[in-house]
Structure formats: C-alpha cells, structure tokens
Amino acid sequence: MILPVVVNGLIQTNAYFYIDDESKHGFLVDPGAEAGRLLDIIKTRGFVIEKLLITHGHADHIGAVPELQEKLGIPACMHENGREYAENTEFNLTREFGAPIKLTNVEFLPDGSEITLSANPKFSLKLLHVPGHTTDGAAFYSEKDGVAFVGDTIFHESYGRTDLYGGDESTLLNSIVKKLFTLPDETVLLSGHSGLTTVKEEKTRPWFAGLKA
Numbered sequence: 001m002i003l004p005v006v007v008n009g010l011i012q013t014n015a016y017f018y019i020d021d022e023s024k025h026g027f028l029v030d031p032g033a034e035a036g037r038l039l040d041i042i043k044t045r046g047f048v049i050e051k052l053l054i055t056h057g058h059a060d061h062i063g064a065v066p067e068l069q070e071k072l073g074i075p076a077c078m079h080e081n082g083r084e085y086a087e088n089t090e091f092n093l094t095r096e097f098g099a100p101i102k103l104t105n106v107e108f109l110p111d112g113s114e115i116t117l118s119a120n121p122k123f124s125l126k127l128l129h130v131p132g133h134t135t136d137g138a139a140f141y142s143e144k145d146g147v148a149f150v151g152d153t154i155f156h157e158s159y160g161r162t163d164l165y166g167g168d169e170s171t172l173l174n175s176i177v178k179k180l181f182t183l184p185d186e187t188v189l190l191s192g193h194s195g196l197t198t199v200k201e202e203k204t205r206p207w208f209a210g211l212k213a
Contacts, residue, residue, distance in 0.1 A: 009033025055151025057085025186212020
C-alpha cells in the first residue's frame with residue numbers, strides 16, 4: 001500500500017507511507033511536517049513504521065523527523081552524503097526557516113543499498129543516489145511495485161531547483177537520465193511537490209534531449 005499525505009509546513013510536501021499489506025509494517029518517506037497528524041494516521045491505521053526514509057536533507061522533508069523518532073524510537077535513512085545536511089542547519093535550511101534541526105539516529109547509506117522490512121524481508125526499497133538538487137539526493141525504488149519515491153529530483157513536467165547548497169543543474173539532469181530513466185518506462189515517479197508521473201512521460205521533456213544514460 002502507498003498512502004500519500006500532503007503535510008503543511010514550510011511549504012506543502014508529499015509524505016508517503018509505504019506499507020506491507022500483510023504485516024502492516026512499512027516505511028514513511030519524507031515526513032516534512034505535522035508529526036502529530038502522521039502519528040494519528042499510524043495509530044488509526046495500525047501501521048508499524050520501521051524506518052523513516054529521507055530523499056534529501058531539506059527542511060520541508062525532515063521537519064517532522066525528530067518528533068517521530070522520539071515517539072517511535074526508529075532510525076532515519078539517508079544517502080551517505082546526507083551527513084552534512086543532517087548536522088548543518090544552514091545547509092538543511094532549518095536555521096532560516098523555523099526551529100533549527102540537527103538529525104540524530106541516522107543510517108547513512110551508500111548508493112545501491114537495499115532497505116529491507118524486518119517483518120517481511122521480501123518488502124524492500126533500493127536507494128538510488130541522484131545528486132543535483134542536493135549532494136545527498138536519493139530515490140527509493142521498488143522493482144516489485146514499479147514505483148520510485150524521488151523527492152525533489154524530478155516532478156511532473158519539471159525537475160528540482162539547483163540554486164541552493166549542493167545544487168548543480170548539469171549534475172541533476174545527468175542523475176535523472178542515468179539513474180531514473182534507466183528504470184522501466186512504466187515506473188511511477190512519486191515526488192515531493194507534484195502529482196505522479198512516469199519515466200516514459202518525463203523522458204519526452206526537452207531539457208533531457210541529447211543526454212544519454
């Protein structure tokens with residue numbers, strides 16, 4: 001089951017529950033705000049969240065992490081480049097917007113890591129490093145379900161901004177082409193700030209013309 005929840009903090013952000021239907025255990029991707037509301041959903045639905053998955057360390061994607069960790073006692077997972085965003089409130093933008101946040105209890109993982117559910121080892125996501133919006137940009141991909149949680153790497157008819165710390169447009173476009181556009185065309189891309197799209201649909205955009213995997 002994939003349950004999207006639009007949370008309202010710095011800006012509106014799509015958080016996603018990715019839940020194993022049999023065990024009701026799962027992951028919560030990009031809990032950017034409204035920890036109390038997310039906890040209510042977890043309680044009402046009977047979910048057991050094993051890990052928080054962070055596509056990148058910006059304020060609008062990590063805002064609810066500390067409170068959720070305090071209440072649930074679970075780790076967060078980021079790409080290994082996420083350490084500087086987790087620990088530096090200027091880079092993660094929380095110094096400028098709201099209360100400064102430094103993340104703790106974080107598993108910093110390399111590209112290609114498989115994040116597996118303890119309750120069902122067949123239920124997993126693969127971390128794909130897609131830098132360019134930030135240096136730690138990650139997508140979490142399920143081959144079984146044909147979906148990728150892509151954060152701010154790519155949107156429907158657009159892609160992430162590159163004018164903040166760690167951003168680089170050429171790096172971002174090449175990351176998308178090499179890591180996301182090599183996934184099956186029917187893969188559904190679930191972003192942080194737009195409706196869903198697919199690999200096939202986004203391949204047609206003019207800004208990717210001439211780039212090769």
